[in-house]
Amino acid sequence: MDTPVITTTDLRKVYRSRDREVTALDGVDLTVREGEVYGVVGRSGAGKSTLIRCVNLLERPTSGTVEVDGRDLTALAGRSDRAPAALRAARAGIGMVFQHFNLLSSRTVQDNVELPLEILGVPRRERARKAAELLDLVGLSDKARTYPAQLSGGQKQRVGIARALAGEPKVLLSDEATSALDPETTRSVLQLLRDLNRQLGLTVLLITHEMDVVKAVCDSAALMKGGRVVESGTVAELLATPGSELADELFPVGGQASGPDRTVVDLTFHGESATRPVISQLARTYNVDVSILGAAMETYDGRQIGRMRIELPGRFEDNVVPIGFLREQGLQVDVAEAGIADVGIAAPEPARTRAVAK
Ligand SMILES: Nc1ncnc2c1ncn2[C@@H]1O[C@H](COP(=O)(O)OP(=O)(O)OP(=O)(O)O)[C@@H](O)[C@H]1O
Numbered sequence: 406m407d408t409p410v411i412t413t414t415d416l417r418k419v420y421r422s423r424d425r426e427v428t429a430l431d432g433v434d435l436t437v438r439e440g441e442v443y444g445v446v447g448r449s450g451a452g453k454s455t456l457i458r459c460v461n462l463l464e465r466p467t468s469g470t471v472e473v474d475g476r477d478l479t480a481l482a483g484r485s486d487r488a489p490a491a492l493r494a495a496r497a498g499i500g501m502v503f504q505h506f507n508l509l510s511s512r513t514v515q516d517n518v519e520l521p522l523e524i525l526g527v528p529r530r531e532r533a534r535k536a537a538e539l540l541d542l543v544g545l546s547d548k549a550r551t552y553p554a555q556l557s558g559g560q561k562q563r564v565g566i567a568r569a570l571a572g573e574p575k576v577l578l579s580d581e582a583t584s585a586l587d588p589e590t591t592r593s594v595l596q597l598l599r600d601l602n603r604q605l606g607l608t609v610l611l612i613t614h615e616m617d618v619v620k621a622v623c624d625s626a627a628l629m630k631g632g633r634v635v636e637s638g639t640v641a642e643l644l645a646t647p648g649s650e651l652a653d654e655l656f657p658v659g660g661q662a663s664g665p666d667r668t669v670v671d672l673t674f675h676g677e678s679a680t681r682p683v684i685s686q687l688a689r690t691y692n693v694d695v696s697i698l699g700a701a702m703e704t705y706d707g708r709q710i711g712r713m714r715i716e717l718p719g720r721f722e723d724n725v726v727p728i729g730f731l732r733e734q735g736l737q738v739d740v741a742e743a744g745i746a747d748v749g750i751a752a753p754e755p756a757r758t759r760a761v762a763k
Pocket residue numbers: 420421427428429447448449450451452453454455456614
């Protein structure tokens with residue numbers, strides 16, 4: 406699972422029109438490893454769609470390189486505007502799913518799935534066999550003869566996914582594939598992507614603006630802002646990164662200090678520490694009243710990961726020993742608020758100290 410399948414290196418994309426320039430990608434380095442589901446999140450305009458369109462060279466990067474499955478697509482693209490044969494062949498190994506499905510309304514479901522195979526010159530019988538197999542895979546065998554207009558949004562997206570898989574791609578790119586769908590349909594489409602990822606070993610790079618999508622299916626994630634990747638890593642790595650915005654959004658553990666003489670501490674539990682009764686041990690050993698301000702517990706790949714925000718009576722310096730105890734238990738401990746009068750002075754590890762105000 407460690408082989409990189411998609412690598413972008415210092416990828417830049419500048420859109421130029423007569424009177425202005427927009428830097429949509431400003432030096433993006435991204436590594437997606439084989440067999441993972443990788444989510445890219447960020448606000449509108451952050452450059453997510455530009456990034457995914459540059460990964461399959463639908464959009465030509467201004468500079469930088471894109472490698473997919475060991476091939477440098479930017480080198481294949483050359484300078485001409487018409488994609489040379491080598492690039493077209495490489496693209497066949499990259500499936501793409503779109504927000505608005507992009508199905509042809511005049512074709513049946515089966516013919517939509519067959520379309521990329523027609524373009525690749527696959528004989529009719531082989532196309533039909535492959536389309537039937539793919540429709541079975543996405544749970545739509547009974548809809549082969551219907552037209553897109555007769556399908557629900559979720560069914561249309563399943564057709565879109567089947568079509569994206571027709572060329573037996575190694576990589577599936579998805580740009581907001583579920584954002585036009587209701588929450589329940591979203592869940593079922595995400596589950597399908599997860600199943601395909603597991604069954605076929607498909608690597609999935611998906612763009613979303615919904616944190617729930619990342620939470621539901623992603624092994625790794627990156628946060629984009631203003632054309633740059635500002636955070637990236639596996640979900641577990643992100644959770645272990647002090648001050649990670651993605652971790653905060655994935656596991657929001659809100660809650661404010663109840664008064665001035667209080668210390669607010671964010672705890673992250675991994676592996677074994679997730680199942681030990683650390684908080685009750687803390688309360689018993691040091692005879693402190695621990696208040697839980699917020700908590701979130703999730704299971705990733707069968708391992709529990711949790712975050713908790715607790716409040717201890719007294720200022721930071723009154724709590725040095727209990728905080729040391731928590732660290733000794735193998736927890737990651739971030740002091741979120743070190744007593745109002747002492748912020749930034751008393752805390753011994755300023756890098757880990759951050760204001761709680763939002
Ligand atoms: N074809 C284009 N010509 C000029 N500017 C563009 C073009 N496509 C995108 N941009 C600009 O590039 C920036 C990044 O756009 P992009 O579509 O990649 O954002 P996004 O993160 O996908 O946003 P959203 O969440 O709204 O889909 C934006 O400022 C956008 O206006």
